[in-house]
Amino acid sequence: MRIQNNMWKAVILIGGPDKGTRFRPLSLDVPKPIFPVAGIPMIQHHIEACSKVPEIKEVNLIGFFHYTEMLKSFITMAKQKYSLSIKYLSEYGPLGTAGGLYHFRDQILSGTPEAFFVFNSDVCCNFPLSDILHFHQSKNGDNRITIVATEATHSESMSYGCLVEDENTNEATHYVEKPETFVSSLINCGVYVFTPDVLRCYMAEVFRQHQEESLEMGMGDSNFPDAIKLETEILAGYAGSGKMFVYKTKEIWGQIKSAASAIHANKLYLSVYRRTKPEVLAKKNPDGPIIRGDVFIHESASVDPTAVLGPNVTLGENVEIGAGVRVSNSIVLSGAKLNDHCCVLNTIIGWKCKVGEWSRVEGTAQQPDPNAPYSKIISGQLFNEDGRLIPSITVLGREVDVAPEIIILNSIVLPNKNIHANSKNQIIL
Incomplete structure (x- = not known):
């Protein structure tokens, strides 16, 4: 095994405010x-x-969110909790999935790391980073990439980047982003390892070509000529070069693209807790509440002993759960109150919402694909091609007040609304 340096870094690509529109x-x-x-x-x-990986000494977040007090507080908390150097590197605009990496190359490469991880922020995974690190170190070449991949069904694969692998060498011989026809069931997980020369050499050449093209076309800085797409401009070009290798994982994996997929991610992460830190999950207690399956309850939450919770439920800070309440496959965010005998299924309850007595807030659970080789998250689209709402989960935005004895089914409710009538398959503006 070839080890050059004991210091690694990690980069998390967090995007910006014009991203995540499906998460509204x-x-x-x-x-x-x-x-x-x-x-x-x-x-x-x-x-x-x-x-948990001793080699990783620094984590950089790259995106173009304003450095708000909320983001600053999160970074301060994470630095204290994990004793890592954590920095936010703010792009001047949307630079694409690789433009930020090149823009901040000096910060990323300072200290001469042997290599660095790159994560998409919306990945849901149990992150076998030590195994990926050792796999990357076992391959030869100074300017190499390791890409983490998993198996999908034929139909699912065409929504992702698809890889063709030489199983004898683990080399990626072909890469296509969201192909129109079936290429491979092996898909890109959005977790990578890069050696420094990928930034210094290959991305530098891509950047130079961008600058030349933008000057020829007279595009100017307003069109972000620094933007580089990792998937189409880096990975597709690297495939077949003998320098990109595939680490295949059979563990849980998915993407959190929409609110619906957040419910699936909640389920998968709770299942990881059961294996890795079961102490954080709620325990069954004869004095109640009744716990079914995996349930996370924040220590500040208040739950009536007659409530029934689970499976796959998370209750945030200062949540109040009344008598006889039923919650399943749902996330209840901080400060929300579920009053007596209401029922919440397949739903995200927003911050400081109130659900009245005997009300029912429900979404339609997505059924897992029986042909899926591993447990993954469906993307969780909320709209079909005609723009109509697909029956899926229900989402209540911040400070929604649902009156008693109301039924809300498969609906999206924007913040600060008072709901006094039943709703089905609607977006309440």
Whole structure:
């Protein structure tokens, strides 16, 4: 095994405010990367995984969100909790999935890391980083990429980047982003390892070509000529070069593209907790509440002993659950109150919402694909090609007040609404 340096870094690509539109109305109140899933912000799962790998000394978040107090507080908390150097590198605009990497190359490469991980922020995974690190070190070449991949069904694969692998060498011989016809069932997981020369050499050449093209076309800085697409401009070009290798994982994996897929991610992360840190899950107690399956309850939440929770439920800070309440396959965000005998199924209840007595807030659970080789998240689209709402989960935005004895089914409710009538398959503006 070839080891050059004992220091690695990690980069999490968090995008910006013009991304995550499918995550509305939840992303209206909090940047999508720090939306809580399974009790902690989405990218805290990434950072926690990095903290368990001794070689990783620094984590950089790259995006073009304004450095708000909310983001600043999250980074301060994460630095204290995980004893890692964590920095936010703010792009001047949307630079694409690789433009930020090249723009901040000096910061990423400072200290001469042997290599660095790159994560998409919306990845849901158990992150076997030590295994990926050792796999990458076992391959030869100074300017190499390791790409983490998993198996999907034929129909699912065409929604992702598809890889063809030489199984004898683990080399990626072909890469196509979202192909129109079937290429391979092996898909890109959005987790990578790069050696420094990929930034210094290959991305530098792509950047130079961009600058030349923009000058020829007179595009100017306003059109972000620095933007580089990792999938189509880097990975597709690297495939077949003998320098890109495929690490295949059979563990859980998915993407959190929409509110619906956040429910699936919540389920998968809770199942990971059961194996890795069962102490954080609620325990069954004869004095109640009744716990079914995997349930996470924040220590500040108040739950009546007659409530029935689970499976796959997360209750956030200062949540109040009344007598006889039923919650299943749902996320209840901080400060929400579920009054006596209401029922919440397949739903995200927003911050400081109130659900009245005997009301029912429900979404339609997506059934897992029986042909899927591993447990993954369906993308969770909320709209079909005609723009109509697909029956899926129900989402209540911040501070929605649902009156008693109301039924809300498969609906999206924007923040600060008072609901006094039943709703089915609607978007309530």
